[in-house]
Amino acid sequence: MSSTPTSSGSVSPQKILVLALIVLGLIAPFGIYPIFLMKGLCFALFAAAFNLLLGYVGLLSFGHAMFFGFSAYVTAHGAKEWGLTPELAVLAGVATAVVLGAFTGWLAIRRSGIYFAMVTLAFSQMMYFVAVQAPFTHGEDGIQGVPRGHLFGLIDLNSTLNMYYFVFALFVGALLIIHRIIHSPFGQVLKAIRDNEPRAISLGYEVERYKLLAFTLSAGLAGLAGSVKALVFQLASLADVHWHASGEVVLMTLLGGVGTVFGPTVGAFLVVAIQNYFSEVGSWVTIIQGVIFVFCVLLFRSGMVGVLTPWLKRRGIRG
Amino acid sequence: MKQAAIGTRKCAKASLEETPWEVCMGDDFIVETRSLTKEFKGFVAVSDVNLKVRRHTIHALIGPNGAGKTTCFNLVTKFLTPTRGQILFNGRDITKAAPAAIARQGMVRSFQISAVFGHLTVLENVRVALQRVQGNSFHFWRSDSCLASLNERADELVEAVGITEYRDIPAGELSYGRKRALEIATTLALDPEMLLLDEPMAGMGTEDVKRTAELIRRVAANRTILMVEHNLSVVADLSDTITVLKLGHILAEGSYKDVSSNPEVVEAYMGAGHGEAGHG
Numbered sequence: 001m002s003s004t005p006t007s008s009g010s011v012s013p014q015k016i017l018v019l020a021l022i023v024l025g026l027i028a029p030f031g032i033y034p035i036f037l038m039k040g041l042c043f044a045l046f047a048a049a050f051n052l053l054l055g056y057v058g059l060l061s062f063g064h065a066m067f068f069g070f071s072a073y074v075t076a077h078g079a080k081e082w083g084l085t086p087e088l089a090v091l092a093g094v095a096t097a098v099v100l101g102a103f104t105g106w107l108a109i110r111r112s113g114i115y116f117a118m119v120t121l122a123f124s125q126m127m128y129f130v131a132v133q134a135p136f137t138h139g140e141d142g143i144q145g146v147p148r149g150h151l152f153g154l155i156d157l158n159s160t161l162n163m164y165y166f167v168f169a170l171f172v173g174a175l176l177i178i179h180r181i182i183h184s185p186f187g188q189v190l191k192a193i194r195d196n197e198p199r200a201i202s203l204g205y206e207v208e209r210y211k212l213l214a215f216t217l218s219a220g221l222a223g224l225a226g227s228v229k230a231l232v233f234q235l236a237s238l239a240d241v242h243w244h245a246s247g248e249v250v251l252m253t254l255l256g257g258v259g260t261v262f263g264p265t266v267g268a269f270l271v272v273a274i275q276n277y278f279s280e281v282g283s284w285v286t287i288i289q290g291v292i293f294v295f296c297v298l299l300f301r302s303g304m305v306g307v308l309t310p311w312l313k314r315r316g317i318r319g
Numbered sequence: 320m321k322q323a324a325i326g327t328r329k330c331a332k333a334s335l336e337e338t339p340w341e342v343c344m345g346d347d348f349i350v351e352t353r354s355l356t357k358e359f360k361g362f363v364a365v366s367d368v369n370l371k372v373r374r375h376t377i378h379a380l381i382g383p384n385g386a387g388k389t390t391c392f393n394l395v396t397k398f399l400t401p402t403r404g405q406i407l408f409n410g411r412d413i414t415k416a417a418p419a420a421i422a423r424q425g426m427v428r429s430f431q432i433s434a435v436f437g438h439l440t441v442l443e444n445v446r447v448a449l450q451r452v453q454g455n456s457f458h459f460w461r462s463d464s465c466l467a468s469l470n471e472r473a474d475e476l477v478e479a480v481g482i483t484e485y486r487d488i489p490a491g492e493l494s495y496g497r498k499r500a501l502e503i504a505t506t507l508a509l510d511p512e513m514l515l516l517d518e519p520m521a522g523m524g525t526e527d528v529k530r531t532a533e534l535i536r537r538v539a540a541n542r543t544i545l546m547v548e549h550n551l552s553v554v555a556d557l558s559d560t561i562t563v564l565k566l567g568h569i570l571a572e573g574s575y576k577d578v579s580s581n582p583e584v585v586e587a588y589m590g591a592g593h594g595e596a597g598h599g
Contacts, residue, residue, distance in 0.1 A: 185450055185466055186459035192436045192447045198398065199434035203448050203509060204422035205456070213457060 021262075025168050034164045035232070036276055040269045041171045042229040047252040047264030048178055049221030054250075055259030056182055057214045058194035062117040062246050063104070063124030064222050067097040069241025070127060071223035076143035076236035077136055086149045086157055086166075090227040097223020098216055100127075105215030109208055112197075124246055131241045142237030146230055157231065167228055174221055179261055181217060190214055222249075251289065255296050257303025266304050348407075349374045349513055349543045350395060350426070355404035357390055364390040366567040368404075372513075372560075377535070377544045379554045382564035383587055388547040389431065391564065392517055395545070396428045397421050408513075425512035431521060433498040437491030441482060441501055444490050445473040448508035476504040480534060496527035503534060514538070516546040520553055532557060555579075563587070 028037055046068055053059045071093035078084040078092045108119040131137045138144075148157035157163045181187055193200045193207050200207055230236045239245065248271065256267025271289065278285050300307035350372040357365040365387040372378045380388045393399040395406055397418045406414050408426055416424075436444050449469045450456055458465075477483055480500040485493060490501055499519065506514060519535065520528050532553055535544065539557075548554050554561060555575045563570040563584050571581045578584055 180462065181459045183463045184459045184461050185453075185455045185463055186457055188439070188443065188447055188450065188463055188466065189456050191439055195436035195438050196434050198430065199436065200447075201398075201418050202396070202422055202428050202430070202434070203505070204419050204427075204451055206417070206419045210457075213459065217459065 022172065025172070026165075029161060029164045034160050036272070038164055038167045038232045039229070039276075040272045041167050042225050042232060043249075043252060043272055044265040044268035045171050045174050045228070046222055046225035047249050047256065047268045048175060048261075049218050049225060050249045051253045051258060051260075051264040052178055052181065052221065053214060053218040054253060055263075056187065056190050056194060057211055059109070059112070059211065059215070060117045060250070061108075061120040061215070061218070062243070062250070063108075063120030063122075063127075064219075064249055065241050065243060065245035066104070066124040066127040067101055067219040067222040068226035068229075068245055068249075069131065069236070069238075070100060071097045071226035072230035072236040072240050073131065073137050073143065075227035076146040076230040079149060079231070080143060080146050081136075084149075085153060086151050086231055089149075090170075090224065090231070093227030093230070094220050094223045097226070098220040101216045101219020101223075102212070105212050105219065109211040109215060121243065121246070124241070124243060128238070128241045128243070131238055137236070137238075140238065142235055143230075144235055146234040146236065148231050148234065163232060167232060170224065170228055174224055175261070175265075178221065182261070186210070186213070251293060253303075255293065255303060257306030257309075260303065260305040260309065263303045263305035270304075347374045348372060349409060350545065351407040352395065353405040353407070355391070355394055355406065356402050357387075357394055357399060358402045363567050365394060365401075368564075368567070368569055370395075370562060370569070372543060372545050374543050375539075375541065376559040377539050377546070377557050379558035379561045380545065380547045380564060381549070381551070381554055381561060382570070385566070386564040387567040388564055389517060390567075392428065392515055392545075392547060396426065396515060398428075422509070422511075425509075426515065427506050427509050427511040427513070428515040429502055429506060429517055429519065431517045433495065433502055435490040435493070435498050435501050435505070438489055440487050441477060441490055441493070442470065442473050442486050444501055445476050445505050445508050446470070448505045449473060452509075473508070476508055477501075479507070480504040481530070496523055496531070499523070499527070499531060500534070503531075503538065507538060511542070513543045513545070516544060516548075518547050518549060520548060520550045528553060 046064070050061065050064050053061055074096040075089040075093035078089040079086065084092065104120065104123045108116055108123070111119055132139055148163060150156050151162070151166055155162050155166070157166060189200070189205060189210050192203075193205070193210055197207055226240060229240070252267035252271050253264045254267070255270055256265065257263025270292075274289060274292070275285055278288060281288075296303065348371045350370070352368055352370045355365060355368040355370070356363065368387075368391060370391070380391060382388055390399065394401050397406075397413065397416060401414065404414070405412060408421070408424060411424075413421055413424070436447065439447065446466055446469050449472055450466055453469065455461060455465065474483070474486070477486055480503055482493070482497050482500050482504070485497065490498065493501060503519075516535070519531055523531065528550065535546075535557060538544070546558075558575065560572065561575055561578045562572045563578055563581075565587045570587060571578050571584050
């Protein structure tokens with residue numbers, strides 16, 4: 001593959017696709033409701049962070065809402081009560097998620113499979129009750145009226161378009177980080193652990209350390225998504241730490257395609273779109289989601305992107 | 320040339336210097352277990368086993384099903400924790416060491432079910448083993464193109480086991496015999512002092528068995544191999560010493576000739592085993 005003389009010819013389709021998507025992202029707010037787009041991007045980032053763990057380490061966390069939700073709280077509190085600028089508030093949120101991720105990960109990675117999922121769920125529920133009880137979260141009310149502020153003290157984020165481009169830049173940056181993690185020496189070891197953990201151990205890898213680092217990175221990125229969401233909606237609420245959010249992110253990732261770079265993004269936009277545009281039908285949304293999920297699992301197990309990519313590749317080779 | 324490259328350990332000298340005292344001795348055991356015992360909820364799988372593996376030999380562990388061979392293996396590589404007893408590797412007590420740490424000390428095992436990383440290419444499989452030593456395995460911010468410097472060595476190993484033409488396909492798509500060859504290449508990438516092979520021929524056709532036996536023989540120069548194997552003709556052909564286990568105990572030990580003429584061993588193997596033992 002790498003020995004083809006015209007290497008530009010084999011690389012470009014992918015690059016063109018990525019560039020096209022970036023251009024699409026840049027012009028999208030002129031055609032589509034920007035708040036919807038920003039919500040989609042936040043959840044896409046959340047799902048991408050989750051996918052880093054499920055798709056590349058093979059760990060199903062059922063507690064990622066704690067990173068998403070708590071970062072949102074910290075960012076909201078920082079921006080509102082401490083008067084932090086948006087970039088510092090987001091950093092504070094991410095730092096919180098990283099610390100929380102390192103600690104819960106350190107305990108959770110000792111188990112795998114369903115036990116790992118249950119341990120992470122347990123921690124997530126603990127954090128949920130902390131959020132219900134702690135005074136700074138304002139319980140059922142949540143932290144409302146979070147000021148978006150001025151980015152670097154210069155760019156006014158109260159302008160929807162400015163806010164959108166801030167979110168979009170963070171999203172692209174985070175996806176690049178994830179792409180790099182997957183295609184790094186560390187990423188190679190992660191994939192090896194996912195494919196065959198005992199073998200990785202027998203090659204001398206202390207797999208717990210690799211899992212912990214991956215878990216912490218995933219938590220930090222999920223935290224970034226939560227922090228940004230708090231700024232977009234100027235709100236941090238219990239909904240983001242609830243286990244529903246942990247479940248939703250699993251759904252998004254599986255629908256889009258686990259272990260693919262763009263899958264979680266597609267899945268997230270699909271779920272957010274269903275929730276937004278079918279909101280009139282009320283509780284039927286859950287049923288529609290369920291039906292789509294069942295169809296996806298039955299028809300294309302590797303998710304939408306997981307099915308589309310090989311198909312596009314085949315066409316690419318023929319064309 | 321390439322074949323010679325895998326036959327000799329690069330750092331054999333270094334490891335000999337570490338243990339000069341043992342080298343001087345005629346009886347030089349690389350692995351030694353003392354009263355090794357493993358109980359599973361009242362069932363004793365391995366009982367009071369004193370196994371001694373001489374350096375630079377091929378040592379086979381045989382016995383009927385349920386004799387405790389694989390348990391023994393898992394104990395020595397610390398994939399299981401012994402209930403009682405002691406394990407020494409190069410004179411060091413490794414009874415309390417973690418499995419990954421044992422691998423880093425130079426004792427690497429294979430698995431009964433061929434263990435490859437299915438979604439990685441053949442080359443990447445070997446490279447994963449090489450890359451740990453490079454020390455950048457935690458570098459999540461670097462591009463994996465920095466691993467390209469390992470490709471040359473990886474290619475050598477892939478070629479040595481004869482699967483060069485499959486270099487760039489995912490290991491999961493290889494045939495069974497080639498997976499085993501890849502597994503050996505990956506193990507050799509660590510340049511281990513000692514290899515533990517858990518049924519390396521299991522499920523192979525005659526051709527693959529021949530090829531793998533040849534590969535093991537080549538690899539065994541300057542290395543120590545402990546293997547569990549059911550194929551008695553392979554065992555007879557390859558091994559210097561054979562230990563026969565039965566119900567967790569050592570039944571007999573010695574060369575193939577000694578062991579196969581031992582009436583207790585013949586009885587333990589009975590029918591089919593008896594016939595096969597006869598032709599060696």
